[in-house]
Amino acid sequence: MITLTAAETGPLMKALLLSETFDHFLFVEGEVKTFMTFSVSGRRNSLWDQENGEAAEDTTETSEAAPRPEFVEWKEAKPFFLQIMKGKRLPLSFSLTFSCPDSICGPDPEAAGRLFNLRFLRRQLFVTTGYTQKTFVPHHDAEHVWDEFVRRFLADNGFAFEE
Numbered sequence: 702m703i704t705l706t707a708a709e710t711g712p713l714m715k716a717l718l719l720s721e722t723f724d725h726f727l728f729v730e731g732e733v734k735t736f737m738t739f740s741v742s743g744r745r746n747s748l749w750d751q752e753n754g755e756a757a758e759d760t761t762e763t764s765e766a767a768p769r770p771e772f773v774e775w776k777e778a779k780p781f782f783l784q785i786m787k788g789k790r791l792p793l794s795f796s797l798t799f800s801c802p803d804s805i806c807g808p809d810p811e812a813a814g815r816l817f818n819l820r821f822l823r824r825q826l827f828v829t830t831g832y833t834q835k836t837f838v839p840h841h842d843a844e845h846v847w848d849e850f851v852r853r854f855l856a857d858n859g860f861a862f863e864e
Contacts, residue, residue: 707826708861724776729798743772
């Protein structure tokens, strides 16, 4: 696990809310504090899909039907957060948790979770990583690979951070 502090919040906020940079990460949960507190779960409600005539499978990437992910992609949740956070006043704080799907990070059969949190507090933006494995291992090699993936993703997208 690492915690990084953004050198500037503006570029990352713009990418988060106005570009496709984070669109394919899975949105796990979020909380935004403005004039009130908004708490949102990113867990997909399959009953909603069924009642609205949508398939419970995702057939967009391949010809074979695959089960839809447990969590929505950020691009599905982003418009709601944009509505909450846009304007001249910054939120008091927010916390957003994302999971990395195999389509971005590659398969890792040992991973139970590859997460990162974006946390905005007191006008500073922090990124914290988290990695859990399905079984106990005495080393942290996979966790270090995940931490490096997040560092590289941020750097490749032009975001400067301090450790």
